[in-house]
Amino acid sequence: MFARDGIWRAWRTTAGPATVQIVPGDRPTDPIEARAWGPGQDLALALVPDALGFHDDPSAFTPRHPLIREQHRRHPGLRLGRTRAVVEVLLPTIVAQKVPAADAARSWRGVRGWLAERAPGPADLILPPDPARLAELAYHDLHRFGIDRKRAEPLLAASRVAARLDRLGDRPPDELVAGLTQIPGIGPWTASSVAMVALGDPDTVVVGDYGIPSAVAWVLAGERKADDARMLELLEPERPHRARAVRLLATTGHTPPRHGPRTRPTAIRAR
Numbered sequence: 001m002f003a004r005d006g007i008w009r010a011w012r013t014t015a016g017p018a019t020v021q022i023v024p025g026d027r028p029t030d031p032i033e034a035r036a037w038g039p040g041q042d043l044a045l046a047l048v049p050d051a052l053g054f055h056d057d058p059s060a061f062t063p064r065h066p067l068i069r070e071q072h073r074r075h076p077g078l079r080l081g082r083t084r085a086v087v088e089v090l091l092p093t094i095v096a097q098k099v100p101a102a103d104a105a106r107s108w109r110g111v112r113g114w115l116a117e118r119a120p121g122p123a124d125l126i127l128p129p130d131p132a133r134l135a136e137l138a139y140h141d142l143h144r145f146g147i148d149r150k151r152a153e154p155l156l157a158a159s160r161v162a163a164r165l166d167r168l169g170d171r172p173p174d175e176l177v178a179g180l181t182q183i184p185g186i187g188p189w190t191a192s193s194v195a196m197v198a199l200g201d202p203d204t205v206v207v208g209d210y211g212i213p214s215a216v217a218w219v220l221a222g223e224r225k226a227d228d229a230r231m232l233e234l235l236e237p238e239r240p241h242r243a244r245a246v247r248l249l250a251t252t253g254h255t256p257p258r259h260g261p262r263t264r265p266t267a268i269r270a271r
Contacts, residue, residue: 013047050083094158
């Protein structure tokens, strides 16, 4: 939550729930202050530098494509943060599988509200849903939020092994992806999306996405349509900073023209 008194975040750490307040300075060189409340406050504070991208060092990045080089020059402060909160990132990403982003966000808000637990501290925040409570549900319990069986079952399966999955937050990206894709219903798109956010790896590229390959191809090569193979081919010169390159391309605001119909949401009934 962004507020006048700073950035607020509710966290379920492995040491317990916590709320963190981050107060940036008035100038880029000013120190950043962080405060925390709750049983997990010490661990949450220890995770703040990584979440802000202090671990990320782009100094070795020498972009090959002129446009990426220009965006790198324009955004010298861009950093890739990492949360290490694998399950917290994973569960809403599963909900977002193969549905419009707005529908996924609506469904996840419904789940959060249904299982709402107030976060510790002075801010009016709720914690992310407790995986232990989710693990007790049947797949059809999630139909009321527009989550079909193909997404509900992997979500519940991941909730049942949440502790094991969260330990993957200290592993390399390939091990995290391999561990996540062992769960039926979790594929490369979900796993790579989680790795990008949870680990902040500068080279992890999201594959299996509907729009990212064409967006990359449009900006780098003027091609309106592309698949994963073409996207990876265009990004190969930027290795091992392909994720950083994609993030910089997003700052251009350039997207391929859209001519197809919008996807309509599908009604999910409890049956």
